[in-house]
Amino acid sequence: MNKQKILIVDDDANIAELIALYLTKECFDTRMVHDGEMALEVFDNYQPNLIILDLMLPGIDGYQVCREIRAKSNTPIIMLSAKGEVFDKVLGLELGADDYMLKPFDTKELVARVKAVLRRYQPVSPNAVQNPNLKCVSYDDLVVNLSNYSVLYYDKAIEMPPKELELLYFLASSPNQVFTREQLLDNIWGYEYIGDTRTVDVHVKRLREKIKDHDHWRIATVWGIGYKFEVK
Incomplete structure (x- = not known):
């Protein structure tokens, strides 16, 4: 190897x-x-x-x-x-x-x-998403796979750094549930980033540049609180 x-x-x-x-x-x-x-x-x-x-x-x-x-x-x-x-x-x-x-x-x-x-960060072929044992969530035109850190968006593999993908997966795994920035920091980055809530905003901004709002779902801002993966 x-x-x-x-x-x-x-x-x-x-x-x-x-x-x-x-x-x-x-x-x-x-x-x-x-x-x-x-x-x-x-x-x-x-x-x-x-x-x-x-x-x-x-x-x-x-x-x-x-x-x-x-x-x-x-x-x-x-x-x-x-x-x-x-x-x-x-x-x-x-x-x-x-x-x-x-x-x-x-x-x-x-x-x-x-x-x-x-x-x-282990890029793999998008085909691996088909394995049912993998840890992934899927919506219309979006598959987020945490097992191999891959994202399929309109059947195209989207490259993104690990933290962006983890954030997207975390939100998409709990549709319509609102998370505060502090909760997201704690779950995705761990204790050392607590208090640095701009980190979350930065990553959401970068996610939105790659994954646009869909007719059936979107990454929504809940003003004064945080974010949710909104499914219509």
């Missing part, structure tokens, strides 16, 4: 080497680069399964690297930053990052998060 490839982008060579060391021990193939331009160049040739991306890079910063990669690929991205402001976290998620860790971080926790994100 081929090793999964991790691209590490950090201008601090010591941190990059430490991350590479731990990931190599876990049988990942790693590549290190130290600036944004090189990251974009290496990305196309190396074709990693996941990117660990520092925000503060010389030249093109991590936000711009994330933006440019997201324009052409759904490869999972874990952002690293020494900054803890909510604004940074939300902007990173808004640009399409899948997870976010603050420096200094525990290397074992980073490895665990890498594995968790990769587990969630």
Whole structure:
């Protein structure tokens, strides 16, 4: 079996080497680069399964690297930053990052998060949806499959990062039930994101860009409370 490839982008060579060391021990193939331009160049040739991306890079910063990669690929991205402001976290998620860790971080926790994100992100062929044992919900022109992280919309596979798909699945699994932003944060992101409710709004906005309102269902805003998957 081929090793999964991790691209590490950090201008601090010591941190990059430490991350590479731990990931190599876990049988990942790693590549290190130290600036944004090189990251974009290496990305196309190396074709990693996941990117660990520092925000503060010389030249093109991590936000711009994330933006440019997201324009052409759904490869999972874990952002690293020494900054803890909510604004940074939300902007990173808004640009399409899948997870976010603050420096200094525990290397074992980073490895665990890498594995968790990769587990969630396993693109498979849309045909796998036909298996009745899979964990999926279906409506007219929409099938959301949590077992293999795939979405079929008007019979076309729609690529989306794991958290968007989990949010869509969670809402669609309980039609017409209203969830507060806090409930959605707790269920999809876990305790560490509590209080950062803009994260939910950002992901709903991105979902609506990909999945438009249907005659029989839609992702509805319940003003002052949160969201629901409304079925007519």
